[in-house]
Amino acid sequence: MAQYEAVIGLEVHAQLKTKSKLFCSCSTQFGKEPNSNVCPVCTGQPGSLPVLNRRAVEYATKMALAIGCTVNERSIFARKNYFYPDLPMGYQISQFDLPIAEHGKVDIDVDGAKKTIGVTRIHMENDAGKSVHSQADNASYVDLNRAGTPLIEIVSEPDMRSPEEAVAYLRCLHSILLYLGICDGNMEEGNFRCDANVSIRPVGQEEFGTRAELKNMNSFRNVQRAIAYEISRQEDLLDDGEAVVQETRLFDADKGVTRSMRGKEEAHDYRYFPDPDLVPLVLDHDWVEELRAGLPELPAARRARFIEQYGLPESDAELLTGDRALADYFEKTVDAYDQPKKVCNWISTDILRMVNECGGSIASCGLAPEEFATLVRIVDEGVINQKVGKNVLGELFAEGGDPEAYVKDKGLVQISDTSALETAVDEVIADNPSEVEAFRGGKTKLMGFFVGQVMRKTKGQANPKLVNQILADKLK
Structure with missing residues (x-):
């Protein structure tokens, strides 16, 4: 029997997919020349004044509504004071005691066990810049293009008890953000990232143990690896009679270990106070309700519908609806050829294999859903056999084309004479x-x-x- 129980909470940062930054009109486009998407506001020049991005507020509110949060019709921006070279203002504009939303929840499923994870709050804030360290030059550089980009931070309750639950929660949030179209979810570019607060306690104990905050995890797999290592590290410390120190630790993906970075800050260390340059954010009740009515069908609801409408097993429905674009592709294919299980089988094996080989997005598939439906149909009808069908899919995957015309032109029609x-x-x-x-x-x-x-x-x-x-x- 396990001696310890893990207690895990996640702080997820999602960059909102707006064209301009949170408090100025600078572009949020990724990959531009360093320090080209900047202005006096996002570089903290004296006398510059922030102006709130309405679209960012809309996106933050949509996420809050999607996970059942209470949207506060009045919220306040605060200054979070700390010094770091990539923070030119000397503070981050965030929200503290009165955020835009509170008290939501996310339902997860791990190995058939369903669980609800509480969401403490969602608050808006602007991002910092990026420090670039060059060993060749023996110097550090600062790129402020990202400074001021709009983020929401989604803070969970400490309800997760395993790395698998943490990843399931993270994937669920990621999927919802993509369904809403408010974040592109690219973890490698830092558009979707999380910090994990991890502690352990003896099984049966109510009081929480001392927690460590984990950073620098840029994939779902690395989140799982980092949390698993940290749980093991803390168990070893307690078994040896040592104390767990409250600190921030970085995950080294190459070695699969966490390393101490600094002591963990508390809220009072940041000396929060209301930002005097920003009035309270007041949301119109009717506007919030209009956003609620306009929410798209979200992953959980779509998964349930796929099971009911198409007769798919839960595992297949979960696979298809985890990505909105993939679910759309499936439905458009079935609209053209009403064989959902056969279409699902092709997608879950051949299509997804090719998608992963091309970078992991269904957007890399040039074969239109209607064309794909034709391919599945002519295999079913015996015009070509399964093996030839797979070869045709490989040929047409990137550029698309009419499979029926292709097999006739190439002389691939199955011999049934x-x-x-x-x-x-x-x-x-x-x-x-x-x-x-x-x-x-x-x-x-x-x-x-x-x-x-x-x-x-x-x-x-x-x-x-x-x-x-x-x-x-x-x-x-």
């Missing part, structure tokens, strides 16, 4: 007398050999079902 197949079968039997004798002597596994020879002779175009039937008759 019985007389033509009988000729090929007779030739194979004549060419392999010893195998025929062995088969008739009881080595029936040789049937696969004969089918393979016929397929080779017909360049893979023979109808395998008919080939098997003809061989069975002729090899009696």
Whole structure:
């Protein structure tokens, strides 16, 4: 029996997909020349005044509504004071005692066990810049293009008890953000990132243990690895009679370990106070309700509908609805060819394999849903066999095209003419007398050999079902 129980809470930062920054009109475009997307406001020049981005407020409110938060119709921006080279103002504009939203929840499923994770709050804030350290130059540089980009921070309750639960919660938030279209979710570019607060306590103890905050986790896998390592590290400390120190630790992905970075700050260390340059944010009740009414179908609801409407197993429905674009692709394909299970099978194996090889997004697939539906249909109808169908998919995946026209143009149409197949079968039997004798002597596994020879002779175009039937008759 386990001696300790982990207690995990996540602080998720999601960059909102606005065209301009939170308090100025500078572009949020990624990858521009360093320090080109800047102005007096986001570089903290004296006398410059912030102006709040309405779209960012809309996006933050949508996320709050999507996870069942209470939206505060009055919230206050505060200054979070700390010094770091990539924070030119000397403070971050955030929200503290009165955020935009509070008290939400997210439902997760880990290995069939369902659980609700509480969300303490969502608050808005602007991002810091980026420090770039060059060993070659023995110098550090600061790029302020990201300074001032709009973020929401989603703070969970300490309700998670395993790395798997933490990742399930994180994936759920990620999926909701993408469904809402308010964040692009790119973890490598820092548009979706999280810090994890991890502690352990003896099983049965109510009081929380001393926590460590983990940073520098840029993938779901690394979140799981970092939390798992930290739990093990803290267990070893307690087993050795040592104390866990409250601190911030960085995850080293190459070595799979966490390393101490600094002592963990508390709220009073930041000397929060209301920002005197920003009036309280007051939301119109009718506007909030209009946003609520306009929310799209969210992942959990869509998953339930896929199970009910299309008769899919829960695992398939979860796979398809985890990505809004993938779910849309599935539904458009089924609209064109009403065979949901067969379409799902193709997507979950061949399509997703090719998507992963091309970078992990269904957007890399140039085959339109209607074209894909045609491919699935002509395989079902026996125009081409499954093997040829997979080859055609590989050929058309990137650029698209009409599969029906393609197979005719390439001469790939399946041979279902019985007389033509009988000729090929007779030739194979004549060419392999010893195998025929062995088969008739009881080595029936040789049937696969004969089918393979016929397929080779017909360049893979023979109808395998008919080939098997003809061989069975002729090899009696």
